[in-house]
Amino acid sequence: MGDSMLNHILSEYYIPNYILVPESEAKKPPCVPSCPVLVFINSKSGGQLGGNLLSTYRSVLNTNQVFDLGETKPDKVLHQIYATLGSLKQRGDGFASAIESSLRIIVAGGDGTAGWLLGVISDLKLPHPPPVATVPLGTGNNLPFSFGWGKKNPGTDRQSVFSFLEQVKNATEMKIDSWHIIMRMRAPKEGSCDPIGPLELPHSLHAFHRISQTDKLGMDGYHSFRGGFWNYFSMGMDAQVSYAFHSERKLHPEKFRNQLINQGTYIKLGCTQGWMFGSLFRPSPTNIAQIAKVKVMRKQGQWEDLKIPRSIGSIVCLNLPSFSGGFNPWGTPYRKKFLDRGLTPPFVDDGLIEIVGFRNVLHGLVLLAPNGHGTRLAQANAVRFEFKKGAANHTFMRIDGEPWKQPLPADDETVVVEISHFGQVCMLATPLCRSRSMHDPSSPTACYNEDNNSSDEGDSPDDLEEKRKFGAADSFKFPDEFDISYLS
Numbered sequence: 001m002g003d004s005m006l007n008h009i010l011s012e013y014y015i016p017n018y019i020l021v022p023e024s025e026a027k028k029p030p031c032v033p034s035c036p037v038l039v040f041i042n043s044k045s046g047g048q049l050g051g052n053l054l055s056t057y058r059s060v061l062n063t064n065q066v067f068d069l070g071e072t073k074p075d076k077v078l079h080q081i082y083a084t085l086g087s088l089k090q091r092g093d094g095f096a097s098a099i100e101s102s103l104r105i106i107v108a109g110g111d112g113t114a115g116w117l118l119g120v121i122s123d124l125k126l127p128h129p130p131p132v133a134t135v136p137l138g139t140g141n142n143l144p145f146s147f148g149w150g151k152k153n154p155g156t157d158r159q160s161v162f163s164f165l166e167q168v169k170n171a172t173e174m175k176i177d178s179w180h181i182i183m184r185m186r187a188p189k190e191g192s193c194d195p196i197g198p199l200e201l202p203h204s205l206h207a208f209h210r211i212s213q214t215d216k217l218g219m220d221g222y223h224s225f226r227g228g229f230w231n232y233f234s235m236g237m238d239a240q241v242s243y244a245f246h247s248e249r250k251l252h253p254e255k256f257r258n259q260l261i262n263q264g265t266y267i268k269l270g271c272t273q274g275w276m277f278g279s280l281f282r283p284s285p286t287n288i289a290q291i292a293k294v295k296v297m298r299k300q301g302q303w304e305d306l307k308i309p310r311s312i313g314s315i316v317c318l319n320l321p322s323f324s325g326g327f328n329p330w331g332t333p334y335r336k337k338f339l340d341r342g343l344t345p346p347f348v349d350d351g352l353i354e355i356v357g358f359r360n361v362l363h364g365l366v367l368l369a370p371n372g373h374g375t376r377l378a379q380a381n382a383v384r385f386e387f388k389k390g391a392a393n394h395t396f397m398r399i400d401g402e403p404w405k406q407p408l409p410a411d412d413e414t415v416v417v418e419i420s421h422f423g424q425v426c427m428l429a430t431p432l433c434r435s436r437s438m439h440d441p442s443s444p445t446a447c448y449n450e451d452n453n454s455s456d457e458g459d460s461p462d463d464l465e466e467k468r469k470f471g472a473a474d475s476f477k478f479p480d481e482f483d484i485s486y487l488s
Helices: 003-011 049-060 074-090 094-102 111-124 142-146 158-170 237-251 259-272 335-341 361-368 461-468
Strands: 037-041 066-068 104-109 132-136 172-186 205-208 222-229 232-236 292-299 302-305 314-318 353-358 375-380 382-387 394-399 402-407 415-429
Touching: 037 049, 037 074, 049 066, 049 104, 049 158, 074 094, 074 111, 104 111, 104 158, 111 132, 111 142, 111 222, 111 415, 132 142, 132 158, 232 237, 237 314, 237 394, 237 402, 292 375
Parallel strands: 037 066, 037 104, 104 132, 132 415
Antiparallel strands: 172 222, 172 415, 205 222, 232 314, 232 394, 292 302, 292 382, 314 353, 353 375, 382 415, 394 402
16 A cells, blocks of 8 residues: 555544644644544553554554543543634634544443543533444453454554554444443441452442432431443342452453453353352352342333342343343343333333343353343333342442442441433444444334333432433543553
8 A cells, every 4th residue: 555545544534733732733634534533542451452552543643633541531632622623613613613523432442441431421411422433452342342343352553453444434323322320328437348359439430429308318427429331230240250350450460461361260260259050059148139129110200129030149231232241141032022021122222221130150151052141130211229238248240341349238228229321322333233223224123112211200300410420521530540450
């Protein structure tokens, strides 16, 4: 490929400095790029791959449009760039207007890194938020896999980057649901939950102090956290294995430099955490039914109890058709089962979340079969877990790949986790996309219930205010000393 042809191709993605760097001279390229991109890379993801990919992107694009998340926080970058674009548009700059309308974002890292960017974009509350393409640099890579970007770590050479940029230019936009999560718990009397854990709570759960006046837990001595997720919330055995993996990676980072080695370690931990045969012949001593009361909201404002079989040791609230490295726990029910149980196809933009249970790791292996799936429990537009003093003093939870060890009540108190639909973000999808939209003619449409919506009717003003900035940059803002190598 000649230099002139190469320069012509790269000009389709190029953003000039006067948009990226404040107070720069307004030097405009001869033509408007058809697919201007901002690239955010977790340089500590994928062992050496993140750093190598950062170097390659900076060598083929304007260095100032490629950002190392270990050095620059995305909320600051996007706020500054969109402020500049707004100012230029007010002065009649047609080039800036064209950049804003066609801008696309590339984020390279694990699912946690991608979720960080999605949260920041949600907080911008733009009329037309930029769609996001994800480069799989993590271990599970569920977000990239859901939208056709693969789950294997990519090549970092120039040709691989050119190929990916071409895919981004040709990708289609797809809306997906965002999910708000709020957790309330009594403040621990002493110390943290676990000194070994890489994160006491995932970065996507942000502490806040104002509590709704109507909230029964709105009293002194309780901590409240809110945040958001786009793929899944899980609790139980899978989160325990993930927690063990993250803890081991923090203690021995030198052992986690290769995706295949990471995946092998993950499987080994799954077999050594006591979940392989724990409930094969009898219920697990830490089954979900013993530690939590679960409620779902199928119709706005109407909570109902969800019966959880005593054999279930893990529960997953799933938004996308990829979990634990590409498996689909919900599967594809037969049409008759849709009708009999009032289920709808698992669309990613219908305001419903799929709730699936697993007995043990052995049960999880059914996902390897062509039509394998977990125990389908419900679909809902809100889920509520209530924990009281019971059979265990802690459990494990996980949001989009980020696990933590959650203390459970020891006295007459309650821990509440509530998940509800709130808004959407825009992803970029390739022809290999596994996710399905309710607006896509090629997607199955049987039994879709138009009454399932994400209206906030019935929410109190306080509740709406809590949700308003659920995925805010403030929620996803890392402390300056945080090491993003612990992010998936």
